[in-house]
Amino acid sequence: MFLNLVNWLDDRFGWRAIWEAIFLRKIPHVNWFYTLGSATLFLAILQGVTGILLTLYYVPTPDHAYDSVVYISTQLPAGWFIRGLHHWGASAMVVVTVAHLLRVFFYGAYKYPREATWITGVFLFLIVIGFGFTGYLLPWDQKAYWATTVGTQIAGVAPVVGDWMLRIARGGDELSAVTLARFFGTHIWVLPASLATLVFVHLYLVIRIGITAVPSREEE
Amino acid sequence: MDKPQEGKMGRRDFMKAVIAGVSGLIGAAIGLPAIAYVVGPALQKGTDEWIRLGSVNKVEVNIPTLFKTIIEKQTGWINAEEEFSVYVLTTNGRDFVVMSNICTHLGCRVRWIPDKDGFFCPCHNGVFAKDGNVVSGPPPRPLDRFESKVEDSVLFVKRG
Secondary structure, three states, X not given: OHHHHHHHHHHHHOHHHHHHHHHOOOOOXXXXXXXHHHHHHHHHHHHHHHHHHHHOOOOOXXXXXXXXXXXXXXXXXXXXXXXXXXXXXXXXXXXXXXHHHHHHHHOOOOOOOOHHHHHHHHHHHHHHHHHXXXXXXXXXXXXXXXXXXXXXHHHHOOOOOHHHHHHHHHOOOOOOHHHHHHHHHXXXXXXXXXXXXXXXXXXXXXXXXXXXXXXXXXXX | OOOOOOOOOOHHHHHHHHHHHHHHHHHHHHHHHHHHHHHHHHHOOOOOOEEEEEEHHHOOOOOOEEEEEXXXXXXXXXXXXXXXXXXXXXXXXXXXXXXEOEOOOOOOEOEEEHHHOEEEOOOOOOEXXXXXXXXXXXXXXXXXXXXXXXEOOEEEEEOO
């Protein structure tokens, strides 16, 4: 009965072929460093789920942002847990992404025919950094406010376009309600949409081209 | 690859079971707190305190009188001021009936119109008599009543 349903669905969706292409593909004999990409993907999904949950209560306005964060952490059941996962998951995300990037770099896995996988990966890394930068402001406490003041000021010292970038990042001369709103919008819409799109391309390439073997001195 | 013997679990099936089990645990570890987190505020009950409405002296016999008061209320992260309105009716000047001004149909606010001798709801034309009973329209039951008490000519009400 259950098998019938599964077959009926497979006839229409063809998901079995997709499943096999993703999970039953042939890979070389590799080591644990090759799990870093999957670990990054897992963390990205975890950040997505906890982030969506946080938006149920968080409000991105200067007069209530901090209060809503305190409400999440202290008043809601498991609020401290959801926010804690998102907070620590963010740091873990950066660490694991960098580790993944270093593995690919030191194994020379970015070479032909995997350049496109590498380039999408570099953009994904920049998106992760963007998540960290925009998310840091959202609690709207002293640390968030001054970190973003400093961070946007750093953009401001770039030659020629610096002042222009600083004003665009802040949405004006100084940190304000406009800054908080645009950081929030970037954090929950612009970056996730970009991330999802690029992850899709990245994974497609990983599966289409396959992964590299562990490099060795032997000539094969 | 070694083939599993009859009745024994092979390496592949063992790994499948472990992966499914660990995935289930992770799902539960996030899913269950997430449910509590989402429904949490819905489980909070309102306060059960007496609300001071004001002096009963302004209530004339057989005329529903509107009492308005401001209630401070913590909703989520906002300390909001909410206006709380009730109609008070007395038939003998001693016993007071405190009625909600919320239509029992779909929650719009009703108004007492003295000329027409009834409470009128603007949303779907519900009409109530001065004692709160339904005269016409869609409301399924009379206006709700609150528990009340009078102390030194001051009327208090408990929000149910």
